[in-house]
Amino acid sequence: MLNRILATGLIALAPLTARADLVVLQYHHISEQTPASTSTTPELFRSHLARIGELGLEVVPLESATRAALDGTLNDQEQVAITFDDAYASVWSTAAPLLDELGLPYTIFVNTEAVGREGYMTWAQLKEARARTGVTIANHSHDHGHLARRPDESQQAWHRRASDSLDRAKAILDDRLGDTATLFAYPYGEYDSALEEMLDERNWLAYGQQSGPIGEGSDESRLPRFPMATPFGQLSSLNDKLRSRALPVDTGSLPDGIIDDNPPTLILELPEDLRPGALTCFGSGQGRLPLEAEHQAVTVQAPEPFGNRRFRYNCTYPAGEGRYYWFSQQWVDLSRPED
Numbered sequence: 001m002l003n004r005i006l007a008t009g010l011i012a013l014a015p016l017t018a019r020a021d022l023v024v025l026q027y028h029h030i031s032e033q034t035p036a037s038t039s040t041t042p043e044l045f046r047s048h049l050a051r052i053g054e055l056g057l058e059v060v061p062l063e064s065a066t067r068a069a070l071d072g073t074l075n076d077q078e079q080v081a082i083t084f085d086d087a088y089a090s091v092w093s094t095a096a097p098l099l100d101e102l103g104l105p106y107t108i109f110v111n112t113e114a115v116g117r118e119g120y121m122t123w124a125q126l127k128e129a130r131a132r133t134g135v136t137i138a139n140h141s142h143d144h145g146h147l148a149r150r151p152d153e154s155q156q157a158w159h160r161r162a163s164d165s166l167d168r169a170k171a172i173l174d175d176r177l178g179d180t181a182t183l184f185a186y187p188y189g190e191y192d193s194a195l196e197e198m199l200d201e202r203n204w205l206a207y208g209q210q211s212g213p214i215g216e217g218s219d220e221s222r223l224p225r226f227p228m229a230t231p232f233g234q235l236s237s238l239n240d241k242l243r244s245r246a247l248p249v250d251t252g253s254l255p256d257g258i259i260d261d262n263p264p265t266l267i268l269e270l271p272e273d274l275r276p277g278a279l280t281c282f283g284s285g286q287g288r289l290p291l292e293a294e295h296q297a298v299t300v301q302a303p304e305p306f307g308n309r310r311f312r313y314n315c316t317y318p319a320g321e322g323r324y325y326w327f328s329q330q331w332v333d334l335s336r337p338e339d
Contacts, residue, residue: 021074022066023057023244024066024226028085030091059079059081060080081106083108085109088119091121106136108126109139109184110126126176138180139173139181140187145165147162147187148190184204184207196222206221209225211314212247212327219250219252247327266301266329279316284308289303300313300315309333311330314327
């Protein structure tokens with residue numbers, strides 16, 4: 001919570017230049033045989049790596065780069081971190097050889113209950129990966145459950161369920177692989193404020209599935225990543241994502257994304273240097289959204305309710321030199337069935 005309070009002041013004082021922020025790419029399967037919504041084809045994955053090289057971007061370890069971005073010490077270094085959720089078998093068979101050949105670091109977020117099952121990496125493979133230079137193994141919960149508190153769940157039952165999933169996974173990873181990173185990726189990208197507090201108490205960096213780069217105003221418990229499954233990872237939009245900058249707003253002061261009303265309302269307080277009229281926002285499946293501005297406060301609300309459990313408002317602002325400031329707010333409708 002202290003970090004969120006401090007971030008507000010830092011954003012107000014920070015100069016609005018299009019300096020570098022950290023772009024984190026999120027993958028699941030690297031395969032043509034798995035569900036398209038969570039898969040990136042091997043050909044497209046190779047094209048991503050090639051484009052990163054063509055742009056001269058540095059691929060860096062996730063934790064150290066995240067902390068540098070949060071501290072505002074990246075300056076003009078354009079950096080990218082590569083992550084994989086769930087430790088699927090194709091990560092080891094297809095992605096790892098390509099990354100190892102290029103000498104690129106990457107992070108695998110592991111839901112420990114699934115290790116060794118059909119379609120997932122084994123403990124032996126994870127141990128071998130852990131021993132390789134630049135590879136980080138991190139926590140993706142034990143059971144890959146929906147960890148936000150359910151509407152009919154007591155506070156005590158939720159706390160027991162969520163803390164057990166977080167801590168059990170960390171204990172298993174440490175026991176099997178040695179001390180592992182204090183990094184966490186939310187299953188499905190879902191979180192609420194109580195879950196964020198749980199991560200803050202453990203001093204873990206926590207990553208979601210909402211798009212955007214990590215910057216000085218990002219919050220340690222709701223760090224963005226760009227989903228790179230084939231429908232979202234096309235080369236036509238990749239340059240904009242790889243060269244994006246974090247929209248300079250204090251993300252820790254924004255809603256946790258659990259909705260009471262559908263469609264939800266988002267208010268973004270822009271710095272004085274940004275013109276509200278230049279902000280553009282889109283809603284999942286609804287296209288460009290209407291905006292209302294009062295001084296520097298921009299109100300975003302979709303015209304129609306959303307029918308999915310998860311959906312997003314994605315906002316961009318021209319940052320000069322062909323770059324964009326980028327921000328995404330994920331919303332979660334807990335009244336909808338779990339995946």
